[in-house]
Amino acid sequence: MNDRQRQRERWERRTETPLAVASLAYLAGYAVRVLARDLPPGWRDVCLAVVLAAWALFAVDYAVRLRLSGLGPLRFLRGHVLDTVVLVLPLLRPLRMVSVYDKVQRRRDRARLTLYARVMAYAGLTVALLGFAGALTVYHVEYGAPGATIRTFGDSVWWTCATLATVGYGDVTPVTPVGRVTAVGLMACGLALLGAVTGSFSSWLIQVFTREDEKRPPGNPPGAS
Amino acid sequence: MNDRQRQRERWERRTETPLAVASLAYLAGYAVRVLARDLPPGWRDVCLAVVLAAWALFAVDYAVRLRLSGLGPLRFLRGHVLDTVVLVLPLLRPLRMVSVYDKVQRRRDRARLTLYARVMAYAGLTVALLGFAGALTVYHVEYGAPGATIRTFGDSVWWTCATLATVGYGDVTPVTPVGRVTAVGLMACGLALLGAVTGSFSSWLIQVFTREDEKRPPGNPPGAS
Amino acid sequence: MNDRQRQRERWERRTETPLAVASLAYLAGYAVRVLARDLPPGWRDVCLAVVLAAWALFAVDYAVRLRLSGLGPLRFLRGHVLDTVVLVLPLLRPLRMVSVYDKVQRRRDRARLTLYARVMAYAGLTVALLGFAGALTVYHVEYGAPGATIRTFGDSVWWTCATLATVGYGDVTPVTPVGRVTAVGLMACGLALLGAVTGSFSSWLIQVFTREDEKRPPGNPPGAS
Amino acid sequence: MNDRQRQRERWERRTETPLAVASLAYLAGYAVRVLARDLPPGWRDVCLAVVLAAWALFAVDYAVRLRLSGLGPLRFLRGHVLDTVVLVLPLLRPLRMVSVYDKVQRRRDRARLTLYARVMAYAGLTVALLGFAGALTVYHVEYGAPGATIRTFGDSVWWTCATLATVGYGDVTPVTPVGRVTAVGLMACGLALLGAVTGSFSSWLIQVFTREDEKRPPGNPPGAS
Known part of the structure; x- marks a missing residue:
């Protein structure tokens, strides 16, 4: 158990900065798509790709943490309600x-x-x-x-x-x-x-x-x- | 007095769950009557019956507690203002x-x-x-x-x-x-x-x-x- | 000084109830005059009289307390800002x-x-x-x-x-x-x-x-x- | 360092009243210019002069305090964000x-x-x-x-x-x-x-x-x- 906790802490320490960067990238990509409506389609697709990539990163992080916790999905979900909400609606990420x-x-x-x-x-x-x-x-x-x-x-x-x-x-x-x-x-x-x-x-x-x-x-x- | 208090506590312990269920039934019946305006009349009457039955339950509970308190109605009312309000307007039940x-x-x-x-x-x-x-x-x-x-x-x-x-x-x-x-x-x-x-x-x-x-x-x- | 303070306290104790009654009378008289616009003029005059009488009472009370304080008007006013405001605008009396x-x-x-x-x-x-x-x-x-x-x-x-x-x-x-x-x-x-x-x-x-x-x-x- | 601090305190003590007066003059000049739109142009120019003079005073005070702090402009700015904001928008002076x-x-x-x-x-x-x-x-x-x-x-x-x-x-x-x-x-x-x-x-x-x-x-x- 203690070993698992150390693993989890190491994971969280390492992913902190990439996740923060991904959050900002997600917000920026979403903002550009919403605000710059007359952007050439190529750029709009780039934004969409950034948004989706960031989202995929969030999902991977969630999955790894679920695995490291050693709990079943339901029990993990119950103890990490905010994390789950934030995974589904990444715009709420600032809360974390x-x-x-x-x-x-x-x-x-x-x-x-x-x-x-x-x-x-x-x-x-x-x-x-x-x-x-x-x-x-x-x-x-x-x-x-x-x-x-x-x-x-x-x-x-x-x-x-x-x-x-x-x-x-x-x-x-x-x-x-x-x-x-x-x-x-x-x-x-x-x-x-x-x-x-x-x-x-x-x-x-x-x-x-x-x-x-x-x-x-x-x-x-x-x-x- | 001590005997009476024990009786009262037993009553409250036993009625807690039925009253909570009745409160939800009251709210649900009221909601269906208000929202589903094109329900067949039969169902509307069922809702009304549920609402009235729940209300009757609240009244019985109030009467029993008044009896168990050993006080006159007025003195009981003065010490249980919230209970009385909630009896008259059961929609305020969540307060209890x-x-x-x-x-x-x-x-x-x-x-x-x-x-x-x-x-x-x-x-x-x-x-x-x-x-x-x-x-x-x-x-x-x-x-x-x-x-x-x-x-x-x-x-x-x-x-x-x-x-x-x-x-x-x-x-x-x-x-x-x-x-x-x-x-x-x-x-x-x-x-x-x-x-x-x-x-x-x-x-x-x-x-x-x-x-x-x-x-x-x-x-x-x-x-x- | 100590004697004066005792006098003041006695005055305040004695006038408390009459002043509270006068405040309510003032409010009631004002309310009737404002709300019952088609009252016969006689009744409207009665209301006005009640309002003015209550106001006079407030003024007398203020004057007596000024006298009992043994201070000049300006220094009394500075220490009793709320009392003075309430004398000028008796509708604010509830504050006291x-x-x-x-x-x-x-x-x-x-x-x-x-x-x-x-x-x-x-x-x-x-x-x-x-x-x-x-x-x-x-x-x-x-x-x-x-x-x-x-x-x-x-x-x-x-x-x-x-x-x-x-x-x-x-x-x-x-x-x-x-x-x-x-x-x-x-x-x-x-x-x-x-x-x-x-x-x-x-x-x-x-x-x-x-x-x-x-x-x-x-x-x-x-x-x- | 201790000597510098004493100098700074003396400066702040001495400029306090002039700066407060200048703030009021700034606000008054601005108010007159905005509200009295049909003032003769001469008076409007006087108001403008008062406003600009007050602003100049604020700038001088800021410069002297920057000098007395013995810090570079950027480090001073970082430690005195409110002062800098207030220099740029003197209408916010009341905050200080x-x-x-x-x-x-x-x-x-x-x-x-x-x-x-x-x-x-x-x-x-x-x-x-x-x-x-x-x-x-x-x-x-x-x-x-x-x-x-x-x-x-x-x-x-x-x-x-x-x-x-x-x-x-x-x-x-x-x-x-x-x-x-x-x-x-x-x-x-x-x-x-x-x-x-x-x-x-x-x-x-x-x-x-x-x-x-x-x-x-x-x-x-x-x-x-």
Whole structure:
């Protein structure tokens, strides 16, 4: 068992960077296909190939990890729900980004970022990538729909920002079922991840003010908020 | 008194599963009646019978518990406001789900779920069931109203999600008094229960990052956030 | 000084109930004048008299407290900003309700309500009263305005609920300057007071789940969240 | 190094007040140029001169601090991202206000404000100034745009309030790209800073109620929430 765990850790350490690169390649390929609609067909096929190759890589990684876990497929699936969701919908990959981000941070060995700053950076980055993927998808399914109000990618980004911030003007809204399901997913992310960002910001601000209080009587370590 | 309490606990233990089943039957019967409008009348009557039978069960349970409490009706009512509301409006039953959920969890004896995960699971599940009941009710009272913008069940679900997330696009909104009262109830649930979900998610995220900090100097138990 | 403080406390203790009654009378008189527009003029004058009498009472109370404080008007004003605002705009009186509410609670000597329940009850009650006053004011200034979408008191209440929950559909919105200023005030209250309600609810829910954890190993006092 | 730090601190202490005055002058000049469109050209030029002079002052301050830090431009920039952003977009200056505010507070030597009150005051003031700057900018770029719904400064302020509170009615919304980018910035500020305000308010309210609990058994210092 211990041996298996070591194997698994080695696999995860080695595949981390390639998988992160593949995720970005997937997102980039998808973005180019959606946005550059008047690209020559040759380039569009290249994008499709990149997207499919990245997806194949994700599937291989999933299969290897399933094998290394020594569990049956169903039990593995139950313990790795997020991994499975992310395999089926690779646009949600940013959700698994925490380990990559943390590793980059650690390699530079800069412990300057405090706990709250790290939560904010991770949640903010994740929400930005998910928001970009969501804006792409909504634009893709909406721009040609009858009665659509989201007609340009700019509209889609504007709508995404208003949704993630839970402002929701309603001047542009998705009208297709796929667009609306994507929207509900974005709302959930906006609520959860941006809630974490604002909560951490608030805690950090209180910490800053607490520390200022303690500057005058010197020697005390800055306490928790 | 102690004897009475034991009796009450036995009653609650025995009725838990039947009541949970009755709640689901009530919701299912109501959903079929509202959604499948072109069902043959025979089936519609079956649904109505299921709904009424479930309601009768709730009333019997309430009466037995009132009797077992040994209190007058008014004093019992004052101490069981939520139970009384839930008796009158059985669609709000999910609010009482916490005990059932907890019991299922305990029976499987899996303590894997942490505190925050449990709060998120309970509040998320409750909000999903209440949202479904709310979407049904709003669709039921709105789809035929003059000037209504909520015309299909899909619209109603879309509106429910936008309301619970406090996004509120306003592209579709209820126009009837009953629909608006339901909407206000949904807003209150959305604020309170989804606030609990996002708050717990935020705390859990901070906990994860704190634990990662502590991995390097080994031996310390992971501290609270 | 000590003598003065005792005098002040006696004054506050004695005027608490009359002032609370006067606040309700003020709100009721204002509500009747706004809502019952086809009341015979005699009754409308009675309402106006009640409103003015309540206002006079507030002014007398303010003057006596200014006198008892032994401070100049300006220094008193600086230390009692909320009292002064509430004197000028008696519809904001619910903001000062905390002491009355607490006293009623204490007189019944029921310590059953926990800390979070008390915060929720106070903030919820305040927000309900302020919301009612806001809905009245907005209805009063909007229903006759050109291009208004808020035409009935029902619309106004619906708009108030959507605003306080920060949902903001935008199907009905104020168009007059006074209505919009009232709306901004309501948003601020909604954010702050309902934020306190949901925050307390969330903390209470986590406490409930924590306590359940601790039920099995008996004897421990329920810990903080 | 220690000598350099002392020099830097002296510089910061001396420039604090001039820079705060310059920030207000910048905001005032910008506001007059945007709002008083029918001012005689002479006065408009005066406003422009004030704005440019303030900007020059900010640049000089930045250059001196870069020199005093003894770092290369790139490394200085990396450690002072907020300062650099604020140099390029002086309308965001309120974000750096915390030190000025704190100093004013300290000079009066009134420690009456508690931690939460100070966080609320700082975040509230910052959000008010940023909101004013945002309303000016949006009004400036929108009022002449084709299809614009924000046509007066009043509309712009109303829209700003609804956006900061995340209510987002959508009755008036920006339609130009610059207006929408400003809007996204305002949403971020609204989420983060007003989240800090409401979080602090909530904590303060719980503290008040906790303290009331402890009044009866005298002698205990009021505990944390």
